[in-house]
Amino acid sequence: MSRFVERYPGRALAILIAVAAALWLIFATWPPGLEEAFGRKKVFLSAVFNGVTLGGLYFLVASGFTLIFGLMRNVNLTHGSLYLFGGYIGYAVSVATGSWLLSFLCAFIVVALIGAAMQILVFRRIEGQELRQTMVTIGLSIVFADLMLWAFGGNFYQIQTPAALVGPIELPFVTAVKSSGEAVYLQYPMVRLVILLAAVVIGIAMWVALNRTRIGMIVRAGVDDRDILAAMGVRIQLVFVLVFALGAGLAGMAGVVGATFQSLSPGEDLRFLLASLVVVIIGGMGSIPGAALGALIVGLAEQLGSVYIPTYAIVVTFLIMVLVLAVRPQGLLAGR
Amino acid sequence: MVKGRLCLAALASLLMSGVAFAQEKIKVGVTATLEGTYTVLGEDGMRGFQTALNKLGKKVGDKELEFVVASTDATPDSAVRAVRKLIEQDKVQILLSPLSGDEGIAVKNFAKTRPELTFVNAASGAQETTFVDPAPNFFRYNMDGAQWQVGLGKYAYDTKGYRNIATVGEDYSFIYTQVFGLVLEFCGAGGKITSRQWVPLGTKDFASVIAALPDDVDAIYLGLGGADAVNFLNQYQQAGGKAHLLGGSIMVDQTILSAKGNAKNALIGTIAASGQADTWDDPGWQAFVKDYQAAFPPEKRFPSPSLLATNYYNATTALILGLRKVNGDLGDNQSKLKAALAAIELDAPNGKIKLDANRQAIGTNFVTEVVDDGKGALFSKVAKVIPNVNQTLGYDPAVFAKIGLPSRTVPECKKY
Structure with missing residues (x-):
């Protein structure tokens, strides 16, 4: 941190000013001139919160994607299909049992098992052949998409939000002050906050697992040099299967999240595959903090874009991606 | 042997095509x-x-x-x-x-x-x-979409007493046409449209759109359809939205009224207009x-x-x-x-x-109101039937042509 400031004092200052401005925009009561030029504060604040919560969902999907790539150098293009399948499993479970939490667990386990099976049956046989792996995953994603269309049809599915989480909650952010001097606080959907919290907890758990545990150490060593790690007697194939299962399971769980505050339908698999690709390209392939930063940037860009420049909102995300590729092609937080 | 089978197959297909030819x-x-x-x-x-x-x-x-x-x-x-x-x-x-x-x-x-x-x-x-x-x-x-909105603007203004409304719609020609029909009639009666929001077809996350809805209007018009409408209603419920709603022809429709879940209940009491009404008692x-x-x-x-x-x-x-x-x-x-x-x-x-x-x-066009049949199913109930609706909506063709083609901003909110 201090080294960064010493090396790039200009950039550090710019970042500091941007952060201060953002904090002021979020916490201060907006003067009338700003409201006129920029719209109401409630809209801005909601868009920021929505961007962050959407970023949480993108992080859940992309973290598994980046983990698998980091360790196995396998660009797993079936990741979107795993997301969608997890959502469908979650839907079936929540309809059958009525339990939202159980649907997370089932989606995680079932999709993790599928991920493990894919690693054992398919990718182990073509290890190290990156182009072939990529082609195989494209093929599998098409097959999965058609199988799911066959089984679940073209209809859209939504998982019922548990009754306790329906409705808004008041947050301690002032959006406006009434003429009587009474402050108006931001109303925000509770379920999105819960989901954001879950994403943060999972993110921290993954970081701790990777940086503070023995298995995490093995995975990190594998990311750096697979062959040496294998030569030291670690059962690398088992690690591969576990990581693939974890990454797939996270995608499955994200499917349940997506089905709760958005909806599931054919085509969502591609949308989330694309989102994860953009997220990891921005954040840096193989890096968990990179996935978190990338997800946050993409989520904010989508939501702020949809409010302030609705017509071009779709382009913003890709502009950011192009910019990152041009300036820092390895991604913002890439290790190497 | 193989050759024999092939011959037989060829013969069979020849016969089959002969049958097809006859009819x-x-x-x-x-x-x-x-x-x-x-x-x-x-x-x-x-x-x-x-x-x-x-x-x-x-x-x-x-x-x-x-x-x-x-x-x-x-x-x-x-x-x-x-x-x-x-x-x-x-x-x-x-x-x-x-x-x-x-x-x-x-x-x-x-x-x-x-x-x-x-x-x-x-x-x-x-x-x-x-x-x-x-x-x-x-x-x-x-x-067309504008014909399907005939009657809605007047009904909202006269019967419901709405004076200011905001619209949210999918950003493409059919919804432009629907909003066109609504605005012509509602503004013609004296109402005001305070804002028109357009979202891309296939939007999944409406949270920011919902947050940007104005608070100081009498009702909000929704011109959404299919998965977009269901997503919107679901997130509207999560955000605790309570405004009066007006619906477009594919918003208040069985495709949405029969969706799973209870988010659609936000539509009960919503007025809409369309080329049909679910509970019309006409024998046909x-x-x-x-x-x-x-x-x-x-x-x-x-x-x-x-x-x-x-x-x-x-x-x-x-x-x-x-x-x-x-x-x-x-x-x-x-x-x-x-x-x-x-x-x-x-x-x-x-x-x-x-x-x-x-x-x-x-x-013929229908102004409708969404009702619950008591068993949890929603239907559109006839409020008004308007026969002989033509494409110029009863306007003189020359006047109608001057209004311009439906778009994000056309027509202006005024009496033509």
Whole structure:
């Protein structure tokens, strides 16, 4: 941190000013001139919160994607299909049992098992052949998409939000002050906050697992040099299967999240595959903090874009991606 | 041995083609949005199509109708691709297409490049399709989006007492047309539109759009359909939204009113306008609803046909009646069929339909209010029936032409 400031004092200052401005925009009561030029504060604040919560969902999907790539150098293009399948499993479970939490667990386990099976049956046989792996995953994603269309049809599915989480909650952010001097606080959907919290907890758990545990150490060593790690007697194939299962399971769980505050339908698999690709390209392939930063940037860009420049909102995300590729092609937080 | 079998197979296929030859076929291509945001709409459209076939049969004189179905995703290029494929690969002679607004404009333009074929619009409702430079071989038996909103503005202003409303709609031609119809009438009565928000078709996350809805309006008009509408309602419920709502023709429709979950309950009491009303007591409508219900098991259909089912039903019916009138004669570039189609007056389940000089429907419109039937199912109940709605909405054609084509900002909120 201090080294960064010493090396790039200009950039550090710019970042500091941007952060201060953002904090002021979020916490201060907006003067009338700003409201006129920029719209109401409630809209801005909601868009920021929505961007962050959407970023949480993108992080859940992309973290598994980046983990698998980091360790196995396998660009797993079936990741979107795993997301969608997890959502469908979650839907079936929540309809059958009525339990939202159980649907997370089932989606995680079932999709993790599928991920493990894919690693054992398919990718182990073509290890190290990156182009072939990529082609195989494209093929599998098409097959999965058609199988799911066959089984679940073209209809859209939504998982019922548990009754306790329906409705808004008041947050301690002032959006406006009434003429009587009474402050108006931001109303925000509770379920999105819960989901954001879950994403943060999972993110921290993954970081701790990777940086503070023995298995995490093995995975990190594998990311750096697979062959040496294998030569030291670690059962690398088992690690591969576990990581693939974890990454797939996270995608499955994200499917349940997506089905709760958005909806599931054919085509969502591609949308989330694309989102994860953009997220990891921005954040840096193989890096968990990179996935978190990338997800946050993409989520904010989508939501702020949809409010302030609705017509071009779709382009913003890709502009950011192009910019990152041009300036820092390895991604913002890439290790190497 | 192998050779013998091959011979036998060849002989069999020769015989089969001989049988097919004896009965001449008329090939009809059908498109529906069976993928993407409007999947549910396309599926119910196909149910309406099937209901019409069940009733009328596939025979035209001594010829048999053969249908080839292609899927689209509500984008204009997907519709043109599907139509080209049907014509060039499947060799269809007649098209029953398409479902959605932008698709309609694209297919109409494509129809001009194939003047010898006949195109019967299935359900699309953008105004431009038949209003600007219409194709002589393109026939539309459903009203356009603006016609489907007739009555809503006045009802909202006079009966409900709304004075200021804001609109949220999908950013494409059909919803432009719907908002066009609403704004003309509502502002003409004296109301004000405070803001118009447009969201891309296929938007998943409406949270920021919902947050940007103004608080100081009497009601909010929703021009959404399919998955977008369900997503919106779900997130609207999560955000605790409580405003009065007005609905477009595919927002207050069985495709949304029968969606799973309870987010749709936000629509109870919502007023809307459309080319049909679920609980209309007209015997023709009731008979159609019975036919639709009898054609499919309850879990594979809606409790009552959606607007799309009705449109596909009417389009299919018109086509078959037209073909029967000319006894399936498609000679001379199908000119007899085209003349017959232009002259048909349909006694449709949702009121009488006839075509104007642009081959655009003049029909009946319904103002409705969403009610709960007491068992958790939602239906649109008739509030007002308005017969003989034409494409210029009763305006003098010269005045109407000056308003401009429906877009994000047209028409202005004033009395024309």
